[in-house]
Amino acid sequence: MSRFKSAEGKRYLMNAAYNPSKARYEWYMDALRGLLHEMADWVNRFNKKIWLQYCDSGHRFGHVITNLSECINAVLKGTLYLPISAIIRCTYERLQQLFVRKGREAQVQMAASNQFSQWLLAAVEKNREGIPTMRVTHSDRRASVFVLEELEPFDGWSQGSLCVWLSVGACDCGLFQSLHFPCRHALAACAAASVE
Template sequence: MPGTVAVLRTSPVRIGAQLDESQAYFHRLFWTFSPCIEAFHHCKPLVSIDGTHLYGKYEKTLLVAIAQDGNSNILPVAFALVEGENAESWAFFLSYLREHVTLQPGLLVISDRHNGIKAALEAPNRGWLPPSVYRIFCIRHVAANFALAFKGKDARRLLMNAVYAKTEVEFHYWFDILRSNDPAMCDWANRIEYSLWTQHCDEGRRFGHMTTNISECVNSILKGVRNLPVCSLVKATYGRLAELFVRKGREAEAQQGTGQQFSQHLVKCIDKRNLACRFRIQR
């Protein structure tokens, strides 16, 4: 397909102390398709990144970057096959993701707290530092780490209430309750910058996204192809994306044909707010 970006990296073959220049091993592969690159310009300025292990004969890791449009449609925008999740492999993936797909400033990246991701995003001159790009943590991973240190469902529930608080007043209300239960819980949470894990400090960048669920959703969709050879795996991503674009294109044309000006998700939100306003007026 014209506009497809594919970056292949190989590693040399060694025979004893000598390099065999006539052969090379597969090492890493980054790829994205032109429709994905174009579609991302019309999505939220947010990308969720995650990795999933392949199984079977090929012991590699699949890295994915996922976006979402204004109608809550999930869109995979880039992929990479790497040897595992480490600083070098994440730097490989993120450098080409930034170069070819996520060019716009003010982007938000949501991920888990993997040290490899941290190192790749914080590297200078890579384009992933504020104000060009901001980073936040997946709350589910933060809560899982918290639960390892502090047992009990109540502790986790109180933390999640503070996480999802939309105002500073509401956040401190739940945080004070957490402190009254165990000050060590607050000390643990305070070691993480608030903008990385609380909703009230996100400055509107999250669009309500608190987890990497949209990435993990795609991982489950690709589950049936994660034991395939490299070429077959790449072809599978192309085929499934082609089906997705055709189906969503037809849906969009049908909506435009009925005279709809806004996406279905926005229309539902407007209707819900109008209903709530009418209910308040009647009361």
């Protein structure tokens, strides 16, 4: 941010970094190269596993490292000018409260016989809404491989054809691998697999 002052270049770079799809990453980097060639060259010097979501093999569950740092900053909020011992005590107490709250939430969900969290169920339900906007063009049920075609652009993108490998939990969009739960393409493939 201090080296390059282009707001549009920063936007392309952020979109490239956060994208779980290699194809979309390349599109944003090509756009960045067209806008600020030196910025694209500068960023390519860094290890891709550190700053690209599509290169992290799903280890961060869809988060980029700076977001995880911001979570810790939220825990430390208001402790900037305290002595070290007070910061440690404050951090301990806040984390203790967080763990107690999250533990109670988990107990309530388990008592209600919920196998999955409410957040996950809501995300899967939202992904399920996209099933009617896709068509399966090829299916190999034995190998659990499906090729889907987007009938309508999603989030301004027309991805065309995407391949989904249900048995290994992978999709060309990259979200299935990154988030570790079925993307909308995988749910459409599951729907197609259950038909017949």
